[in-house]
Amino acid sequence: MAKMREIIPDSVKLDFIGMYKFTVPVSIIAVVLSIIGLFTMMTYGVDFRGGVEIQVKFEERIDLGDLRASLTQAGFEGVSVQTLGALEDSEVLINAQGDETELNQIAQDVERSLRADFEGMGVEIRKVDIVGPRAGQRLRISGFQAMFWALIAIMKYISLRFDFRFAPGAIVSLFHDVAIILGIYALTGTQFTLQTVAAILAVIGYSVNDTVVIFDRVREHQGLYPHLTLGEQINNAVNETLSRTVLTSGTTLFISTALLLMGGPAIYDFFLAITIGAVVGTYSSVFVAAPVILLIDKIWPKGEPVEEEPLPTGP
Numbered sequence: 001m002a003k004m005r006e007i008i009p010d011s012v013k014l015d016f017i018g019m020y021k022f023t024v025p026v027s028i029i030a031v032v033l034s035i036i037g038l039f040t041m042m043t044y045g046v047d048f049r050g051g052v053e054i055q056v057k058f059e060e061r062i063d064l065g066d067l068r069a070s071l072t073q074a075g076f077e078g079v080s081v082q083t084l085g086a087l088e089d090s091e092v093l094i095n096a097q098g099d100e101t102e103l104n105q106i107a108q109d110v111e112r113s114l115r116a117d118f119e120g121m122g123v124e125i126r127k128v129d130i131v132g133p134r135a136g137q138r139l140r141i142s143g144f145q146a147m148f149w150a151l152i153a154i155m156k157y158i159s160l161r162f163d164f165r166f167a168p169g170a171i172v173s174l175f176h177d178v179a180i181i182l183g184i185y186a187l188t189g190t191q192f193t194l195q196t197v198a199a200i201l202a203v204i205g206y207s208v209n210d211t212v213v214i215f216d217r218v219r220e221h222q223g224l225y226p227h228l229t230l231g232e233q234i235n236n237a238v239n240e241t242l243s244r245t246v247l248t249s250g251t252t253l254f255i256s257t258a259l260l261l262m263g264g265p266a267i268y269d270f271f272l273a274i275t276i277g278a279v280v281g282t283y284s285s286v287f288v289a290a291p292v293i294l295l296i297d298k299i300w301p302k303g304e305p306v307e308e309e310p311l312p313t314g315p
Contacts (some may be wrong), residue, residue, distance in 0.1 A: 016238050016286060017231045021296075023287040031176055034183020041186040045079075045193035045269075046129050049187040050136035051078065052107045055265075057113060058090040058121025066116075067092065070165060074113045080270050082189075084265035087209070091265065103130045140184065143197040150201055154208050162215050165300065169292035170211050173284035179207075180280045181273050195270040202288030206252070210285040213241055218293075230297050234290045249282040299304040 046053035050220045064081050071079045071094065078097030083089075107128050114123050131139075151171055158167040178200055185192055217237035218230075225233065256278055260271040 048140040131141035169289035173289035199263030199273030
């Protein structure tokens with residue numbers, strides 16, 4: 001029976017271990033910058049910070065500067081305006097803040113102001129979301145708690161499924177993925193919403209699945225080739241699963257990118273995180289989880305069984 005042709009030939013043996021001295025510093029710098037961006041530049045959606053969010057469609061092309069100036073002159077606080085989709089679509093998202101007891105009135109006043117100032121441009125109100133500041137704060141805390149408990153559950157699973165020394169590698173790689181996604185959201189000014197939380201939880205599951213495949217092959221090599229070092233076993237495991245990784249990650253990336261570009265604003269936030277996660281999740285399984293395992297092995301080497309000396313026999 002003919003063997004199925006693989007994308008990556010079996011003869012290819014890349015030295016992933018040798019790349020770690022370059023990839024590890026890059027990953028550390030990227031995570032640090034992402035964390036700084038999370039606390040200094042992150043833009044939270046109305047779900048998390050509270051306020052009024054109005055999605056508006058104009059029949060003619062709208063100038064964002066004129067729209068922003070009109071709302072500011074009308075006296076609305078915390079106004080932000082951003083486009084949805086291409087500029088020629090003339091669809092925008094307007095955010096405004098205010099006292100929790102006045103949010104409904106603010107939404108009505110924004111709509112009235114838009115229809116008065118842009119009467120000839122065909123104003124169509126497509127969606128209005130209202131969330132109180134306290135409710136938004138609770139949602140924000142709950143979202144981060146959901147990601148934290150997901151990481152804890154995965155750490156327990158890895159400890160039971162493989163070896164407790166493998167768990168830190170999986171957790172660090174997942175933390176790396178989440179941090180990079182949040183950092184890109186902060187850098188690009190993309191709003192962090194409930195859809196983003198759902199997407200990050202999906203990325204966590206996707207990334208750990210790729211990591212588990214490599215861990216399983218490493219454990220198999222530990223039984224078949226005990227004379228090899230852990231680094232050699234990891235290198236061989238990554239090379240053997242390379243075809244599978246390229247196929248699954250490439251397929252996921254192709255689909256998520258297509259939906260990101262053509263799915264419209266309703267699913268843009270979700271598939272932006274999925275697309276980033278497909279890239280960084282694959283990267284972290286090879287270049288983050290494995291180096292952490294090697295570090296744990298150096299700090300806390302797995303002891304070899306000690307052979308007992310036979311008891312002396314009497315004359």
